[in-house]
Structures are given as structure tokens and as C-alpha cells.
Amino acid sequence: GESVGLHLPTLSVQEGDNSIINCAYSNSASDYFIWYKQESGKGPQFIIDIRSNMDKRQGQRVTVLLNKTVKHLSLQIAATQPGDSTVYFCAERSGGYQKVTFGTGTKLQVIP
């Protein structure tokens, strides 16, 4: 069957470099944002989240930046490793539980 990673934009980075994956969101009323990763044949897995009253949040080796002025979200991965090679996508929520929009995703390819 076709992998979810096909036909997605690809970001190629050298092992050890920092990666920046971008996401433009659509709804200015969105108040909660989540980054997921998805390995081939598996379900999405939570990486990090941020609420609209923040502009930066850090986790282990990952940082999410939120720019509400231009409706832009980014995921930064420090010291990228080959195991980070997979598909990443963002999600935005606005109010009700059902009001969620998922991005189409970016494939990260780490070059050893």
C-alpha cells in the first residue's frame, strides 16, 4: 500500500544539524497547536504542544515556536539524528473538540 510519506514535501538535513519544520495554520481563532510525528504504517505520535498565549515552548531536543501575527508554527529539532527521519505534521484546535485541522505533513530525511 502507499505510504503516508509519499508526495509530501521533503526536508533533508545532515546528521547533527538542527532541523526546522514549518507549518502555516489557517484559523486566527485557533488556540492550541500540536506537533505529531508519524512513522510508516503507524498512528500519529505526540511530540510537543503550545497554547496561543505562548510563543515558545521547549521539550527534550525539540522547540515549538508560534507566530500568531503571520499564523506560523515551527518545530525545531536539535542535533537531528537518523532516527528522527519520519513524517511530521501540525494540528490546530479552536474551541470545541471537533474543531481541529491537521496539516498535510513534511517528510524529514536525515543524511548520515
Next chain:
Amino acid sequence: NAGVTQTPKFQVLKTGQSMTLQCAQDMNHEYMSWYRQDPGMGLRLIHYSVGAGITDQGEVPNGYNVSRSTTEDFPLRLLSAAPSQTSVYFCASSPPQQGLEYFGPGTRLTVT
């Protein structure tokens, strides 16, 4: 905890057949959802439930039914399968008011 489980993992149906995709979670989450994932598109919400006995439609509900008789289980029924329902289906659960979802491993469905 097993988290969110889905069965079957793969299924092939003929047009017009009906079937039920099973989803169960053991985290006592109140919120559960069904999504479909198609190439080049973000996850799209089919149906969701905010608690046992309560279900509602998402973005793409046509052709699907759900029920939620217990907190743990949230089956998705395809009434009369169509080729347009060929997709990968994900079930997810979430604690209330959090918005962060835990996804199952998915069911890859092909309708011929």
C-alpha cells in the same frame, strides 16, 4: 496499558459490503474520535464522542455510523462500502479539555 487498539489492521471489501472497524482504549479517556487519512491530505475527522452515549459528526461523516455504549469502545461502521472510502482509518482518544490525542495503529481499508 495497551493504549488505543484497532482491529483489523488490514481489510478488503467489495463495493456495497458493510463492516465494523473496532477501536478500544484502556486509558479511561472520555473523548474518542475517528479520522481518515488520504494521500496528500491531512487527517479528517469522521465522527467523535465526548462520552459514553454521546456522539456527533465531524467533517466527513457520510457513509459512516458510530456508537459509544461504553467509555472503552468506539466502533465505526461502514454501511455500504464505496471505493471513495478506501483510506487509512485512525481512532484516537483524549482526556477532556486537553486536545492532545493518542492514536491507534490504524486500519488500512481497500474497497474494490
